[in-house]
Amino acid sequence: MNTKTKISLLILMGFLTITSCGKKETTPLDQSNEMTETEGEIAVTPEAVSNVLVIEGNDQMQFSTKELKAVAGKPITLTLKHVGKIPKEAMGHNLVILQEGTDEAAFAAKAIQAQATDYIPASEKATIIAHTKLIGGGEEDTIEFTIDKKGTYNFLCTFPGHVALMKGVLIVE
Template identity: 75%
Template structure:
């Protein structure tokens, strides 16, 4: 073989080796995706009453839906995974009774700075709430909801309710 043919063959083999390394075995990927889906579905059936949710410096909860079993104690932990202090980017989590007007509640909360944005006049609308947290802090609360239903939760720090809210589904 002449030198040009050898170099061309080496380059071609090198290119084939590089491009084939990135190829995935779709059979293995598909079967593991099916197994993960089946595992997720079976895990969804087993509802834990130990709940963890995070709030960040971008005014977001990492979950918009939580699930728990009715009649059993619920342990909920709120973690503020950001770095900004609570005076500028405080987060709490307030679980409201079914039927509570979320917007009206949030409007009253804005004026309740002295009670960490938990309006005293609305205590009957609140099932449970965490304390107001700054970056790096967390709070764990325990409560029980006996009635199955969908309960709204939100952060009552001024302006946060627009982005920081979700539902607790009690089954």
């Protein structure tokens, strides 16, 4: 190899070494850390949790997320949007948040029988924290509720057959 080729390869190898040595973690400009001051101390919370939640359901029987987060003791505003096109009679979605310890399978079995009440079984009212109405393609529903106790609460869609794919957890911190 001639000297020019050796120098070119050396420069290329140096460039590749520098650019592949790792990724610097940065916080996006639009995402700031929440800071609170308590008796002269400053605490930095890495991830501020908002109690305004939006989740989407589609024509493929899927929620846009399987995990939602909220702060205990503060009002929660939850919006369910059906981003599909199929009407609720064929592809309806709702979102039901259950008390901790509720048997999802047993609840869903009772919900299938509750067509007259949009698949919300009246007999299970004590196990339901909150629920949206049943919506079809292009519709949305917003509900407000408060959960005082920290914990993990299951949510699901009770339209027949949807619970197998459309479920997740609401983590209240």
